[in-house]
Amino acid sequence: MKFAGFLLFGAAMTxxxxxxxxxxxxxxxxxxxxxxxKLEAKAEALxxxxxxxxxxxxxxxxxxxxxxxxxxxxxxxxIAAGEDPEVIRRWLMERYGDYVSYKPEISRTTWPLFAVPLxxxxxxxxxxxxxxxxxx
Amino acid sequence: MIAELGLAALxxxxxxxxxxxxxxxxxxxAGRGGSDDSVLPEIARLTRPSAVMQGLLTxxxxxxxxxxxxxTDLSVRLVAENSHSMKPLVFKIxxxxxxxxxxxxxxxxxxxxxxxxxxxxxxxxxxxxxxxxIAAQGLVALGFYAFLLLSxxxxxxxxxxxxxxxxxxxxxxxxxxxxxxxxxxxxYVGLSIAFxxxxxxxxxxxxxxxxxxxxxxxxxxxxxFLTLGITAGSYWAYYELGWGGWWFWDPVExxxxxxxxxxxxxxxxxxxxxxxxxxxxxxxxxxVVAFSMSxxxxxxxRSGILTSVxxxxxxxxxGTFILILLAxxxxxxxxxxxxxxxxxxEGKRFAVASREGAxxxxxxxxxxxxxxxxxxxxxPLVTEAFGVRVSVGPPYFDPVSAIFVIPxxxxxxxxxxxxxxxxxxxxxxxxxxAILAALAVGIIVxxxxxxxxxxxxxxxxxxxxxxxxxLSPLKGRKLRRVPLFTWGMVLAHFGIAxxxxxxxxxxxxxxxxxxxxGVGETAMVGPWSVKLDGxxxxxxxxxxxxxxxxxxxxxxxxxxxxxxxxxxxxxxxQQTKESALSTRWNGQLYAVIGEQSAQGRWQxxxxxxxxxxxxWLGGGLVALGxxxxxxxxxMADLRLRMAKRNRALxxxxxxx
Numbered sequence: 001m002k003f004a005g006f007l008l009f010g011a012a013m014t015x016x017x018x019x020x021x022x023x024x025x026x027x028x029x030x031x032x033x034x035x036x037x038k039l040e041a042k043a044e045a046l047x048x049x050x051x052x053x054x055x056x057x058x059x060x061x062x063x064x065x066x067x068x069x070x071x072x073x074x075x076x077x078x079i080a081a082g083e084d085p086e087v088i089r090r091w092l093m094e095r096y097g098d099y100v101s102y103k104p105e106i107s108r109t110t111w112p113l114f115a116v117p118l119x120x121x122x123x124x125x126x127x128x129x130x131x132x133x134x135x136x
Numbered sequence: 137m138i139a140e141l142g143l144a145a146l147x148x149x150x151x152x153x154x155x156x157x158x159x160x161x162x163x164x165x166a167g168r169g170g171s172d173d174s175v176l177p178e179i180a181r182l183t184r185p186s187a188v189m190q191g192l193l194t195x196x197x198x199x200x201x202x203x204x205x206x207x208t209d210l211s212v213r214l215v216a217e218n219s220h221s222m223k224p225l226v227f228k229i230x231x232x233x234x235x236x237x238x239x240x241x242x243x244x245x246x247x248x249x250x251x252x253x254x255x256x257x258x259x260x261x262x263x264x265x266x267x268x269x270i271a272a273q274g275l276v277a278l279g280f281y282a283f284l285l286l287s288x289x290x291x292x293x294x295x296x297x298x299x300x301x302x303x304x305x306x307x308x309x310x311x312x313x314x315x316x317x318x319x320x321x322x323x324y325v326g327l328s329i330a331f332x333x334x335x336x337x338x339x340x341x342x343x344x345x346x347x348x349x350x351x352x353x354x355x356x357x358x359x360x361f362l363t364l365g366i367t368a369g370s371y372w373a374y375y376e377l378g379w380g381g382w383w384f385w386d387p388v389e390x391x392x393x394x395x396x397x398x399x400x401x402x403x404x405x406x407x408x409x410x411x412x413x414x415x416x417x418x419x420x421x422x423x424v425v426a427f428s429m430s431x432x433x434x435x436x437x438r439s440g441i442l443t444s445v446x447x448x449x450x451x452x453x454x455g456t457f458i459l460i461l462l463a464x465x466x467x468x469x470x471x472x473x474x475x476x477x478x479x480x481x482e483g484k485r486f487a488v489a490s491r492e493g494a495x496x497x498x499x500x501x502x503x504x505x506x507x508x509x510x511x512x513x514x515x516p517l518v519t520e521a522f523g524v525r526v527s528v529g530p531p532y533f534d535p536v537s538a539i540f541v542i543p544x545x546x547x548x549x550x551x552x553x554x555x556x557x558x559x560x561x562x563x564x565x566x567x568x569x570a571i572l573a574a575l576a577v578g579i580i581v582x583x584x585x586x587x588x589x590x591x592x593x594x595x596x597x598x599x600x601x602x603x604x605x606x607l608s609p610l611k612g613r614k615l616r617r618v619p620l621f622t623w624g625m626v627l628a629h630f631g632i633a634x635x636x637x638x639x640x641x642x643x644x645x646x647x648x649x650x651x652x653x654g655v656g657e658t659a660m661v662g663p664w665s666v667k668l669d670g671x672x673x674x675x676x677x678x679x680x681x682x683x684x685x686x687x688x689x690x691x692x693x694x695x696x697x698x699x700x701x702x703x704x705x706x707x708x709x710q711q712t713k714e715s716a717l718s719t720r721w722n723g724q725l726y727a728v729i730g731e732q733s734a735q736g737r738w739q740x741x742x743x744x745x746x747x748x749x750x751x752w753l754g755g756g757l758v759a760l761g762x763x764x765x766x767x768x769x770x771m772a773d774l775r776l777r778m779a780k781r782n783r784a785l786x787x788x789x790x791x792x
Contacts, residue, residue: 031730031739033650044648049531056442057386059529062379064713064730102529109524116511117536120504124540127500 029076030069036080043076046085049102050075050092059102139212139291142200146241146291149193149248150281153274156186156251160271164264164339180267184255187270190277191252198245201290205232208301214238214290216298220707222678223304230314231304236438236454237290239317243434244280246325250354251277254329260350262342269336276328276427279461287457303707306679312372320365320392324430326358327395330402334423335469338476343416348409349773351423353766355406359399360762366392367755378713378728380743382642382751385533387442390513391433394506398426401502404495412556414483414492417473418499424473428466429506435462441517487558494551501544505537512536534591545598548632549605552625567608574604588644595640602633620768628761635754641747652737662744663691664725666698671729671738679705681714684729684738688718700729724748 034040047061052068060068060075071092078088092100104110163180204212205228208221218238219231233242251273258266284290307313333351337343369392374382383389402422408415436442439455486492512528519526549571553564561568578597582588588596606629610618647662658667669685681701689695698716705712718725723746730739 026731031650031652031741033648049529051527051529057384057388057529058377058381059384062377062381062384064378064711097525099525099527102527103531104526104528109519109522110515110526113511113515113528113532117508117539120507121539124500124504128497 026066026069027073029073032076034076034080039079040076042085043072043079046079046088047072047075050089051100051102053096053100138200138203139209139293142197142204143289143291145193145197145200146281146285149190149197149244150278150285152186152190152193153248153278153281156183156190156274157271157278159183159186160267160274163267164271176263176267180263183267183270187248187255187274188252190274191249191255194241194245194248198241201232201238201241202229204291205229205238210299210301211293211297213292213294216294216301218302218304220301220303220678222707223309224677226311226314227304227309230308233317233321234304234308234314237284237288237292239321240280240284240288240438241290242318242321243325244277244284246321247273247277247280247328250326250329251332254332254354258350261347262340265336265340265342265347267336268339269332272332272335272339273328276332276465279465283454283457283461287454301707303678303705305708306703306705306710306712307376309678309705310372310376312368313376316365316368316372319361319368323358323360323362323365323399324392324395324433326354326361327399327427327430329354330358330399330423331427331469334420335472338420338472338480341476341479343409343420343480345410345413348406348419349769352403352406352410353769353773355399355403355426356762356766356769359396359403360759360766362392362396362399363755363759363762366396367752367759370755371752374748375715375717375726376712378715379741380646380648380715380726380745382748383639385512385528385530387513388437390509391436394509394513395426395429395433397502397506397509398422398429401499401506402426405499408492408495409483412484412486412492414486415496415499416480416483417477418496420477420480421473422499422503424466424469425506428462428469429510431458431462431465435459436513484557486556489554489559489561491551491554491556491559494547494554497547498544498551501540501547504540505544508537508540509533538591538594542594542598545602545636548629549602552606552609552629567605567611570608571601571605574601592640592644595636596644599633599637599640602636603630606630606633620771621765622768624761624763624765624768626761627764628758631754631757631759631761633754634750634757635752638747638750638752638754642745642751645746646748647744649742650739651742652733652735652739654735654737657737659740659742661725661742662746664742664744665689665692666725666727666740666742667695668738668740671732674701676703678707679703682729682732684727684740686716686727686740688725688727690720690725698725698727700727702729702731719749722746 034043044061048059050060050071052058052060052063052065052071054065054067055063058068060071062068074092075088078091079085089101089103098104104113106114159179159182163177163183166177166179201214204215205219206225208215208219208228210216210221214235214237215231218235219228223231232238251270254266254273255270261269330351333347333354337347366389369389370382373384373389374380402419402425405415405419405422409419435455435458439458441455512533516526516528550564550568553567555563575597578600582593582596606626609622609626649659649661651659653659653668655668655670658665660666666686666688669687671682671684674681674683681703683699683701686698686700687695688698696718698718700716701714703712703714704710713728713730716727718727723744726743726745728741730741732738
């Protein structure tokens, strides 16, 4: 086994990482659903909001990239084990950075994303108020 | 020789653009103070012909590019990098605009053609305003000529011709995508006319209903193409990417959505200006914003900044060039606006409950949605520049844009029923009751179905009510007497309801089945049973594929055959999944075949997507509504001109 592992490692080093991943069979739940439809729906909802790190602007639920498959499998297994979706998101964010989550959270870097819509609401009210006067 | 002819034509066109800017501006400033067209300087006669000639030259140049791609002239760098001798002819030609330089040439070609068209046919406005408009069009074109000729020459030759081309991305080798960029570009660049009209009117301070009527058909035409382009692009993503998603809030998609939002707002505000002489500055502002969004979209897509801010920094020449152009044009136009807006009277006032009131409200909502999309698209780029990578995706865009979309949809139901200037709710009581009834029925039905999340829930209910509301302006009218442009509005609004229904239905009711089946086995998804009859290798012109032969039956009905493929292209080496679709009136079955697993079973991905097709049918209907509107307005304009001419003739006869 050790030898086989060494060979695999060698293959991974000499060819591109993408190729190595292609040669491995996909993770168990990459292309398989959970049997409980409720849990699967939960997993689906979470997967739709996680970014595939290898793709351009696709969620892991929308991608054939090997890493997306691995992440799908990870998410499904953890959901099946009864973990909370937001805990899984946090775990992935710790591992891959905030970049992996499509759902920005209010923080020191992202607060304008949430402040601007509020300002826009006020602005919209003000503009409509000002534009609409009495007919002269 | 062919490539050199194309390049020479491009240089000449650029020279003519300079001429047109100089003569146009001289004309505007020569007789300042008087708006009398009879005292135009002699030089004014050069402006229109140079715009027309410029259009012909760029068409010629673009034709030369198509030519070198059609014959796969591998001594031209662009052909060697983006084409391949073994490709079907249609994709060889499509490769001409499937790359940076070619698409920028397409951009300036459309831009100068649009300029040539207004120079040729648009004679309703005071000539000085038109001279200013054509000069502005030339000035914008000039920047893009400079960009092409100085940093993105499409006709560049290789010192040694390549033996074979590098090929085109297989995802792009699809008929839908071959014609998607030109459609979108016509829309993008068509908005340049609105921009130039706005600048022209600011220069001569003639923001009038006549100006709005002259500008409207151009905006409508550009908007129709944008609508078609976005709809087609969404459908392409849906069937080509192989996972059944149709909108990803991807920056590239947002780049096309932003001009559309601005153009939609502009379209409605220009109607207010044309009919009621109100919202003058607002319309001008939107004219500037709409094309600015087109340019911003081009910058985002063409600079490489989307892949990574760092990729942009490594090869900054092109990106910086477009960024400077953006700053010059948008900044310049906004500066002009700031200087002149004060001298333009805002126009007539109106009550809250009036057609104008509703249109203003929705204009503000559209602008707010535009701001949200702009923020969500640019913000990650800003943080990345400071070393923090964040993602902004559907969990942000969906709810935040809904804050503004929902009130907009509600007002959109009532707006077309209201009269101009001032109206009351009691006059349209009957129609209002029908809309409320539709809302109530919608809520009851969706509650009975059960298990639908908030946003799809609202989407389904609002879609039903909007469908009823969009038809209600026809109530009590003789359908044959309803003007064509009113039909256009009804159809476009109904199309929005239909698209919304499709979107909400797809989110609420889609059934998914990911499974591995052996040959002869059956998988169930929703009301469908799908049997894998076999898997066979097939070959295309530049690819080989494993093709799954499926028979699918809807609730035990007569089975149909589906043949999804997993294709391997060899130039460049890349795999794509070709989905197979079966469309019924009530939805679409979506099938994809994946890899073979260790036990010899094949991965199947199946979706039953109820009513999903209505997304794009609705989009098509919106564009068709725009077209009817355009035809209606043009016919009305022609009738007006005929009547005027007849009156003039009669007056002449009476005088004689």
